Amino acid sequence: MLQVKTPKKGRVRRALEKRAPKLVENGKKTLILHGTKTSGVLNAVLTEIYNIKKGSAVKFSRKNENIKPFESGGETSLEFFSQRTDCSIFVYGSHSKKRPDNLVIGRTYDHHIYDLVEVGVENFKRMESFAYDKNLAPRIGSKPMIAFVGEGFENVEELKHLKEVLLDLLRGEVVENLNIAGLDHVYVCTSISSNRVFLSHCGLRLKKSGTAVPRMELVEVGPSMDLIVRRNRLPSDSLRKEAMKTAREQPKKKLKNVSGDSIQGKIGKIYIPDQKIGEMALPNKAKGIKRERREAKLKDQDNGHASKKQKENRA
Template identity: 45%
Template sequence: MPTSADLKKPKTARARSALAKKSAKWIENPKRTLLVEGGKVSGLIKQVLSEIHIVKKAHSVRLTKKNENVKPFESGGEVSLEFLCQKNDCSLFVNGSSSKKRPHNLIWGRLYDYHLYDMIELGVETFKSMKEFGSVGTGSTAGSKPCLSFLGEGFEKNPELKLLKSIFLDMFRGAVTDELSLKGIDRMIVIAEAEGKVYFRQYIIKFKKSGTRVPRVELEEMGPSITFGTRRHRAPDHGLAKEACRGPPRGKKVKNIKRDELGETYGHVHIPKQEVDTIATVKMKGLKRERREKAEEKAKASTEAEGDDAPKKTPPKKKARVDPTE
């Protein structure tokens, strides 16, 4: 594997832009799926790969040439697969093959940093194409985001089916969006498990009049309809899984700030005691006149109070004049 020092640095803006699109991002682009054939492929597997390509439409790449070196479960057989995924900028893959030991075989898997991360092998037992459902099979909008439903306890308890659920969620969920219009939800993918079988069904969602503001929802099967049997699987390494699930670094914790489930920010502000009496207010002429009148009334009242409470002074007696002639 070449290191970063061995790779040539891009010299043009176009090359730099192409590398930036393929580089790691905290907020990823919609994951693309590579549909690749092995050395020996049956006609049934070719039909299934074509149907998966139609279901994913804008986020898939279909390779029609046979690739004998693509053998993900064998040692060294993943090198060609990793190269093709990196070349086509795909982090998901579906490898189709058929042999006497494993007829009508599909390997579903994911890559991390363009290296094989995990995968699961399924065998196609029954298949019904979209064309067999008539005009219903073409009723959905290309590139629309589907509803996903998993039915069965095995998807929560069985490690193999839990891995399958995780891969299928990445495979068919489409682009991650903050808002979604109800009119854009026009199909539903149902994956159910029972008695060791996995049933893949796709339905078109129809909104019909119900006499109220809430429409009546009906589901009509549109295909493809596939029944799988589980075979081999390979779970990711614990250390690699921890690295792959690493999120963006969190900033420094800010005191007195909290976020709710909807992402709204709430803060606590601590304010010291305010001296309202000493706050300097705007001095208006009308307020000055009122303050002056109040001051005069206060002074008058104080003088009157002092006059009532103070003892009365007696005027001094006048001395009699003495005539010197007498």
């Protein structure tokens, strides 16, 4: 028999409830790791990614020898770190003679490897190398726009997969409504060839256009780099089908006698039972009853109905 341990402290219980499966999941966090050997360019790339994702990223500074995502058994440590940090996206950097300045971007499902994309970094430029007005610098936590330019993202399978991974990595938290004033930066991904993508980061400058929609200008603020697709691993059909499952929303309970109107809004009908005032228990010495009796006598006199004593006197 397996013993199930329940948390005794409220802090632990709240942490487990936060990580439990939900109908609407939380925003995805990114885990950034170093391999056994890295270069100066690769360290700068990982630092820039962490600065872009600050607030929703966890960065490990130590070197990890046991992580080999594309080899069987080499993803155990990676899955352990993903579960400990509650991160569903990871960026792993390594450097070797065969694959210089190598980045592995992957996603996890239930803290197990879902898919992988391996890219090489070339022509990297840091954010400090660009001259621009500092007011155009993106704010932490702001929602970016992402533009994919080129037919390769529609025709080449490797670039299609890279597009999905980059969307999850860069888009941030999913929102339904967005204020246009909060849009301050955009990522532009351009497919140069079947295996090369140019990634640039631009700031938005809003100018008057004479209409309600302002005119936008792009100013490159960095970082920028060329990504060369090397290897990728797609999820199996069964795993993809399981990961794409969504819980059915429970149907809303129909409210009786309630209707909606575009002008008046929510309209409801209230049914009140008949008030049987005649059967109500009233005290015998009620002043209102005595008053009603006197009024009834006066009314009878006016109508010509005389009392018995008056009739005897007349006789």
